[in-house]
Amino acid sequence: xNDSSNPSPSPGRSALLTDLYQLTMLGGYHREGxxxxxxxxxxxFRSLPPDAGFAVFAGLEPLLEYWTHLRFSEEDLEYLRxxxxxxxxxxxxxxxxxxxxxxxAPLEGTIVFxxxxxxxxxxxxxxxxxxxxxxxxxxxxxxxxxxxAARICLAAEGDPVLEFGLRRAQGPDGGLGGSRAAHIGGCxxxxxxxxxxxxxxxxxxxxxxxWVMSFPSELEAFQAYARTYPDRCTLLVDTYDTLATGVPNAxxxxxxxxxxxxxxxxxxxxxxxxxxxxxxxxxxxxxEAGFADPLIIASGDLEEDLxxxxxxxxAKINAWGVGTHLITxxxxxxxxxxxxxxxxxxxxxxxxxxxxSSNIAKTTDPGRKQAxxxxxAAGSPLADVLYRxxxxxxxxxxxxxxxxxxxxxxxxxxxxxxxxxxxxEVVREGRRILEPEPIHSLRDRARRQVGSLSEExxxxxxxxxxxxxxxxxxxxxxxxxxxxxxG
Amino acid sequence: xNDSSNPSPSPGRSALLTDLYQLTMLGGYHREGxxxxxxxxxxxFRSLPPDAGFAVFAGLEPLLEYWTHLRFSEEDLEYLRxxxxxxxxxxxxxxxxxxxxxxxAPLEGTIVFxxxxxxxxxxxxxxxxxxxxxxxxxxxxxxxxxxxAARICLAAEGDPVLEFGLRRAQGPDGGLGGSRAAHIGGCxxxxxxxxxxxxxxxxxxxxxxxWVMSFPSELEAFQAYARTYPDRCTLLVDTYDTLATGVPNAxxxxxxxxxxxxxxxxxxxxxxxxxxxxxxxxxxxxxEAGFADPLIIASGDLEEDLxxxxxxxxAKINAWGVGTHLITxxxxxxxxxxxxxxxxxxxxxxxxxxxxSSNIAKTTDPGRKQAxxxxxAAGSPLADVLYRxxxxxxxxxxxxxxxxxxxxxxxxxxxxxxxxxxxxEVVREGRRILEPEPIHSLRDRARRQVGSLSEExxxxxxxxxxxxxxxxxxxxxxxxxxxxxxG
Numbered sequence: 018x019n020d021s022s023n024p025s026p027s028p029g030r031s032a033l034l035t036d037l038y039q040l041t042m043l044g045g046y047h048r049e050g051x052x053x054x055x056x057x058x059x060x061x062f063r064s065l066p067p068d069a070g071f072a073v074f075a076g077l078e079p080l081l082e083y084w085t086h087l088r089f090s091e092e093d094l095e096y097l098r099x100x101x102x103x104x105x106x107x108x109x110x111x112x113x114x115x116x117x118x119x120x121x122a123p124l125e126g127t128i129v130f131x132x133x134x135x136x137x138x139x140x141x142x143x144x145x146x147x148x149x150x151x152x153x154x155x156x157x158x159x160x161x162x163x164x165x166a167a168r169i170c171l172a173a174e175g176d177p178v179l180e181f182g183l184r185r186a187q188g189p190d191g192g193l194g195g196s197r198a199a200h201i202g203g204c205x206x207x208x209x210x211x212x213x214x215x216x217x218x219x220x221x222x223x224x225x226x227x228w229v230m231s232f233p234s235e236l237e238a239f240q241a242y243a244r245t246y247p248d249r250c251t252l253l254v255d256t257y258d259t260l261a262t263g264v265p266n267a268x269x270x271x272x273x274x275x276x277x278x279x280x281x282x283x284x285x286x287x288x289x290x291x292x293x294x295x296x297x298x299x300x301x302x303x304x305e306a307g308f309a310d311p312l313i314i315a316s317g318d319l320e321e322d323l324x325x326x327x328x329x330x331x332a333k334i335n336a337w338g339v340g341t342h343l344i345t346x347x348x349x350x351x352x353x354x355x356x357x358x359x360x361x362x363x364x365x366x367x368x369x370x371x372x373x374s375s376n377i378a379k380t381t382d383p384g385r386k387q388a389x390x391x392x393x394a395a396g397s398p399l400a401d402v403l404y405r406x407x408x409x410x411x412x413x414x415x416x417x418x419x420x421x422x423x424x425x426x427x428x429x430x431x432x433x434x435x436x437x438x439x440x441x442e443v444v445r446e447g448r449r450i451l452e453p454e455p456i457h458s459l460r461d462r463a464r465r466q467v468g469s470l471s472e473e474x475x476x477x478x479x480x481x482x483x484x485x486x487x488x489x490x491x492x493x494x495x496x497x498x499x500x501x502x503x504g
Numbered sequence: 505x506n507d508s509s510n511p512s513p514s515p516g517r518s519a520l521l522t523d524l525y526q527l528t529m530l531g532g533y534h535r536e537g538x539x540x541x542x543x544x545x546x547x548x549f550r551s552l553p554p555d556a557g558f559a560v561f562a563g564l565e566p567l568l569e570y571w572t573h574l575r576f577s578e579e580d581l582e583y584l585r586x587x588x589x590x591x592x593x594x595x596x597x598x599x600x601x602x603x604x605x606x607x608x609a610p611l612e613g614t615i616v617f618x619x620x621x622x623x624x625x626x627x628x629x630x631x632x633x634x635x636x637x638x639x640x641x642x643x644x645x646x647x648x649x650x651x652x653a654a655r656i657c658l659a660a661e662g663d664p665v666l667e668f669g670l671r672r673a674q675g676p677d678g679g680l681g682g683s684r685a686a687h688i689g690g691c692x693x694x695x696x697x698x699x700x701x702x703x704x705x706x707x708x709x710x711x712x713x714x715w716v717m718s719f720p721s722e723l724e725a726f727q728a729y730a731r732t733y734p735d736r737c738t739l740l741v742d743t744y745d746t747l748a749t750g751v752p753n754a755x756x757x758x759x760x761x762x763x764x765x766x767x768x769x770x771x772x773x774x775x776x777x778x779x780x781x782x783x784x785x786x787x788x789x790x791x792e793a794g795f796a797d798p799l800i801i802a803s804g805d806l807e808e809d810l811x812x813x814x815x816x817x818x819a820k821i822n823a824w825g826v827g828t829h830l831i832t833x834x835x836x837x838x839x840x841x842x843x844x845x846x847x848x849x850x851x852x853x854x855x856x857x858x859x860x861s862s863n864i865a866k867t868t869d870p871g872r873k874q875a876x877x878x879x880x881a882a883g884s885p886l887a888d889v890l891y892r893x894x895x896x897x898x899x900x901x902x903x904x905x906x907x908x909x910x911x912x913x914x915x916x917x918x919x920x921x922x923x924x925x926x927x928x929e930v931v932r933e934g935r936r937i938l939e940p941e942p943i944h945s946l947r948d949r950a951r952r953q954v955g956s957l958s959e960e961x962x963x964x965x966x967x968x969x970x971x972x973x974x975x976x977x978x979x980x981x982x983x984x985x986x987x988x989x990x991g
Contacts, residue, residue, distance in 0.1 A: 034676055036668070036695040037709030045715065045732040056718065096701040102736070142718055149712075153671035154679060181523070184640035185838040187682065189521055190675030192641055208523040214583040222524030225636075227845035228532065230857040231543065231629055245532040246589070257860050257989045290862050341838045350837035351672040351828045358714035370717040373744050375777050502744045 032089045032114075033096070035150040040097065043143050047107045052143035055362035057385050060136035060152060063378065066164060066349035070474035070481060073167050073463050074129045075198045076159030077122055077136075077443070078453060083151055085449060089114055110143070118145055120444035125454070126201055126462030127439070128470060129160070130483045132421060133388050133401040134359075137440060142361065149356045158191070159198040161352040165343055166202025167467055171475055172321035174328065177205040177336045179221045181316060182344025183212075195344040201459045203467070204343075216456050221338075223251040223286070235262055239270040247274060251284035251314060259290060260298045268306045284312035286338070292317070293330040300333035314338055320347070325477055360385045367406070371498040377422045382487060383498050391416075392435040397471050400430045400484035401439065405491050412436065418486035424496050428486055519576045519601075520583070522637040527584065530630050534594045539630035542849035544872050547623035547639060550865065553651060553836035557961035557968060560654050560950045561616045562685045563646030564609055564623075564930070565940060570638055572936060576601055597630070605632055607931035612941070613688055613949030614926070615957060616647070617970045619908060620875050620888045621846075624927060629848065636843045645678070646685040648839040652830055653689025654954055658962055659808035661815065664692040664823045666708045668803060669831025670699075682831040688946045690954070691830075703943050708825075710738040710773065722749055726757040734761060738771040738801060746777060747785045755793045771799035773825070779804070780817040787820035801825055807834065812964055847872045854893070858985040864909045869974060870985050875926040878903075880919045884958050887917045887971035888926060892978050899923065905973035911983050915973055 046052045065072055089111040097103055097111070118140030129135055136152065138145045170178050180199040186192035196212030206221035207213060213220040224242055232238035235257060243250045252270065254263030264285065271283040283303060287295050292315045303311040315327070316338030324337055341347055359381070360367045369384030385406035391399045402418050404410055414433050420426040443451035473481035487495065533539045552559055576598040584590055584598070605627025616622055623639065625632045657665050667686040673679035683699030693708035694700060700707040711729055719725035722744060730737045739757065741750030751772065758770040770790060774782050779802045790798040802814070803825030811824055828834055846868070847854045856871030872893035878886045889905050891897050901920050907913040930938035960968035974982065 031698050033698040033701055034670070034679070035697055036670055037697050037700070037707045038695065038711055040697065041709060041733060042711050042715050045711070045729055046718075048732045049728045051718065054718070058714070093701075097697075100707065102733070146712075146714060149714075150671050151676075154673055154676060157672060158674045158678070183521070183523060184637050185644060185840075186641055187645045187674035187832065187837070188677030188680070189638075189641060190677035191645070192521070194675040208525065210522055210524050210527065210584075211518050211520040213524070214520055214580075220524045220587065222526075222528060224525055224529050224532070226859050227545070227633060227636075228529050230845045230859060231533075231538065231541070231848055241536045242532055245535045246528060249589070289866070341840075345674065345832075345837040347837055350674065350832040350834055353672075353828075358717045361718055372713050372717060379776070 030083070030086055031093070032087055033093050034154070035147065039147050039150055041102060042146055043111075044103050044107045046143045046146070047110055048104070052110065052141055054142045055139065056142040056145055056358060057137060057139045057360045057367070058145050058149070058356050059134040059359050059386070060156060060354060060356045061134050062131055062157070062160070062352050062354040064131050064353060066161065066346060066352070068478060068480065069164055069168060070476070071128050071130060071164070071467075071470060071483065072160055072352075073163035073202050073467070074123050074127045074135060074160055075125050075163035075201045075459070076156040076194070077125045079159065079194065079197075080152055080155045081443065081449060081451070083155070084116060084148070084444070087114070087116060114144075115447065116144065117141065117447040118444065119442065119446055121440035121442050123439050124441065124451075124459075124462060126459040126466065128398065128463075128466040130401060130485055132382070132485045133439065134386055134403065135440070137385075153354055153356055155194070157352040157354040159194055160354070161346045161350075162195045162198035162344065163202035163463065165346045166199040166204050167463060169321045169324065169337075169339055169343060170203035171467070172324040172328070172477065173337050176334075178203065179314070179336060179338045180204045180207040180209070180343055181338045181340040183209045185341040186344045192344065197456070199343055200456060201463055203460065203464060204339075218456065223249070224253055226253065226256045229253065229256040236266045236269065239266050240273070243270050243274055247279045248281055250274070250281060251286055251312070253286045253288060254299065255287055255289050255295075259287065259295050260302070264299045264302045268302060268308070271308060272306065282310065282312050283308045284314065286314040286316060288317045292334065293327055293332040296333040297331070312336060316340065318342065321477060357381050359383060369494060369498065371495070371502065373499065373502050380499070382421055382491065383495055384491070386491065388439040389436050390439050391430055391433045393432045394434040396435070396469050398469070398483070399433060400486055402430075402486045402488060403491055404488040405494060408488060408490055410436065411488075419489055419492035421485060421487050424487065424492040428484065430484065430486070517570070517573055518580070519574055520580050521641070522634065526634050526637055528589060529633055530598075531590050531594045533630045533633070534597055535591070539597065539628055541629045542626065543629040543632055543845060544624060544626045544847045544854070545632050545636070545843050546621040546846050546873070547643060547841055547843045548621050549618055549644070549647070549839050549841035551618050551840060553648065553833060553839070555965060555967065556651055556655060557963070558615050558617060558651070558954075558957060558970065559647055559839075560650035560689050560954070561610050561614045561622060561647055562612050562650035562688045562946070563643040563681070564612045566646065566681065566684075567639055567642045568930065568936060568938070570642070571603060571635070571931070574601070574603060601631075602934065603631065604628065604934040605931065606929065606933055608927035608929050610926050611928065611938075611946075611949060613946040613953065615885065615950075615953040617888060617972055619869070619972045620926065621873055621890065622927070624872075640841055640843055642681070644839040644841040646681055647841070648833045648837075649682045649685035649831065650689035650950065652833045653686040653691050654950060656808045656811065656824075656826055656830060657690035658954070659811040659815070659964065660824050663821075665690065666801070666823060666825045667691045667694045667696070667830055668825045668827040670696045672828040673831045679831065684943070686830055687943060688950055690947065690951060691826075705943065710736070711740055713740065713743045716740065716743040723753045723756065726753050727760070730757050730761055734766045735768055737761070737768060738773055738799070740773045740775060741786065742774055742776050742782075746774065746782050747789070751786045751789045755789060755795070758795060759793065769797065769799050770795040771801065773801040773803060774821075775804045779821065780814055780819040783820040784818070799823060803827065805829065808964060844868050846870060856981060856985065858982065858989065860986065860989050867986070869908055869978065870982055871978070873978065876923050877926050878917055878920045879922040881921040883922070883956050885956070885970070886920060887973055889917075889973045889975060890978055891975040892981060895975055895977055897923065898975075906976055906979035908972060908974050911974065911979040915971065917971065917973070
């Protein structure tokens, strides 16, 4: 049991990838005869990253993967026994654990907003409680990174965005799951070879400074690289002096390749310094040397604001390699998603539950719910409305709902043309319904939905806040439960 | 090759956990006959997280683990073949890949500083290049989190600090590796059951709001929890109203337990609201009820500044549960570690290499080096000095070295009493030398070394900058290479 005896587990597969309190609660539910009581939990996140106007839902497939394979091994149970917390008959329940829940969620790549329920899980209390930690771990991170990627791609205005984050990711899974989410959010390729293999993401990458430094001269290094990969030769030109030696040496090599009859697009990468100035200087030198349409890739601490600013300056950059800021969502490295108990079944009825907080934004919207998204005539989302599960959602061009915090405040939604339920059934009573989708479908969905979103949710600053509202009946239920707990 | 066909790899084990450009460079080194040229790479990081005065080195054992098992599988090679980038004889080299390098590093838990070389790897160019990505991934993240943990523990002034981060970690490994690093940095326990099992870290956790909400009343929920875990009963008191119902209900349960003769320390957890005010109110109620020494655990978006501020306000909190801010190092979620080529062997000699940058701080200190740490009479580190590998490190009470950026500036180190090389040989010619250490040894080392560090590197603000200096001979080598590349 020291650092070496249990090397490199595959954490994404272990039933112990959870917080201890889930297991102590499960032990208690078992002892109190509550394990099989039906319950409904919901996942939602409380706020968007700063300066984001929308999020891109991601992480569902890895969650379903985990869920499908979730079993407690004998070794897991042996470890739990050493904690002296659990009774043998409870450990026997864990040994026989088999998912039986029903899960509803949006499809990955769907645009989502704070406080809309995003995953609803119904099943035995003991089972659905167990899912909390891993669900939050997978959905929070992948949704965060897909969202960051979408914003970076908006700033890049259609230029290819390459994800280069693995070396700065928070662990191997941070890199792998992050590459997946970044591709869903809109990135074109990744440097992460394992992500390429696992998720069928296009790969990108050529050479590092060390390649150049390992040769007696920069020119010899470039010549050797061009010999090895004549048709995919992007040269990194900033090892010593970008405009004085890097670009001139690259041009000499491109000329030699052209003279030998190779068909290629001359490509360079800039990884440091004043990217606006250097890219313009490099572009000018390449044009003057007769290379009319060079590919100039920039990398080095890029993020959406910097990309937008380089665009504004007319930088001659046409592809963007983004690492640290993307893979860690550096300005906001966690999404505050929560998984809350909404209802328990007693004597055949669903009893709604509420979590009260002195911060009214954190007080939950109680009970089993439906989430309906309303659209305008252009197909742009107008608002998400939460209904009680037993209500018929309304239709009409103008509808009145309630503020979820100030529950007696009416809010009108106008110009409604269409509506649809946001959550689809993906697992029914322990059986998976949703077929796995190829990752390019998820990415296409995200791109389509970002495209359909009004500009006021997509700009870089001063974003409009998307409306997430309550039906009057749900607002009244919330008021009633709040009165009960206050009194 | 879609999202489902290669589910849940164990990313921490795959040889493909790397950037594509490592493999394209390897292909080039192979083709150019440079694969077996001896080379030396060094890892160092460029700057500390904001408001940190030191870092705690971590991640070496996971790196050695990975390194020990690094092999390209047939499936890996098959995937690489599909990229149409690599020649068959190069893939054959990968198939036969076997580490043969020599690695030097500090032991985990050692206090470290920016720009000191921390890992030196010497071996064939093709081999040592390959390690870059995974080394950066593992060392950057674990060192970052061990550092954050050490700062949080300093703010907690000896109170237990519990790591609760898994749900907000960046993927499963983010949680697992982060829990490991947090424990090395000083945390007392984790909520992450898999981390407990894998790394022998004490576990912590009781129940969530959902436990309380699943019962008809808070009192019944507390009574049921106390029945299940009478000797480890920490009650979460903020589901509805902390001081009006939560603490009074907890007190009633503690009285019932006392009346039944249980031996226990009454314990509550506060997870929201005004922690200073609520902890004082809860403490008063518990004292008045005859519980003289309650354990009051606080959680909810805690970090070092907030803990220090709560201490300053006299909050009655004696254990700290820290999640998001710790596991993601929220204020600075990446460490800017780099892995740079320092020297290549040509005709039996080590030729030093330099990476030049317009930002002088990013220009590398060239060549093979030794790192010597000097200590004062109290055993506190005074400075790290980098020497050429073939120099004899100096001794004496007062010594003069050079600024690593302004290389002609002399800097005196006074009061020297002792010195030692910072890097130990941990792998020799492909054979592991360092025995795995139990995690508590790593944690003890960090605690001892943090204890030995002068206060000016440990306060929360306005930290002193630790000196990392060059020997005059190394400074002259750097000047010489800079002149060469300028001319």
